[in-house]
Amino acid sequence: MENCIFCKIANGEIPSERVYENDFLFAIKDLHPRAPKHLLLIPKVHVEKFADLDDENLAMELYRAIQEIVKEQEITDFKLQVNNGARAGQEVMHLHIHIMGY
Ligand code: AMP
Numbered sequence: 154m155e156n157c158i159f160c161k162i163a164n165g166e167i168p169s170e171r172v173y174e175n176d177f178l179f180a181i182k183d184l185h186p187r188a189p190k191h192l193l194l195i196p197k198v199h200v201e202k203f204a205d206l207d208d209e210n211l212a213m214e215l216y217r218a219i220q221e222i223v224k225e226q227e228i229t230d231f232k233l234q235v236n237n238g239a240r241a242g243q244e245v246m247h248l249h250i251h252i253m254g255y
């Protein structure tokens with residue numbers, strides 16, 4: 154998707170430090186962390202928002218990735234957040250899951 158910052162990060166147009174990656178998704182550090190370990194889990198395909206996620210395999214990949222990431226990063230206490238829609242605070246219109254670790 155043109156002009157989508159997370160698509161640009163996904164395809165390497167914008168450099169990023171990836172803390173996790175597989176064929177379907179990747180995780181980066183949030184630019185403006187609101188927790189000691191604030192990560193963003195981002196699918197590589199452009200899905201605008203959580204309500205549009207209709208690929209069960211991708212949903213399962215996201216779920217599995219969260220569990221692996223927190224294990225790898227030794228995060229025991231964390232919050233997950235998905236903002237769906239602008240009025241709920243979604244600024245980047247490419248699905249992402251905030252993993253906020255403490
Ligand atoms: P949301 O409000 O749910 O759309 O969250 C978007 C998040 O993306 C915010 O927490 C931003 O700090 C973060 N963000 C925006 N641009 C970048 C970037 N280039 N690299 C890392 N995080 C970013």
Ligand code: ZN
Binds near residue numbers: 158161199
């Ligand atoms: Zn996108």
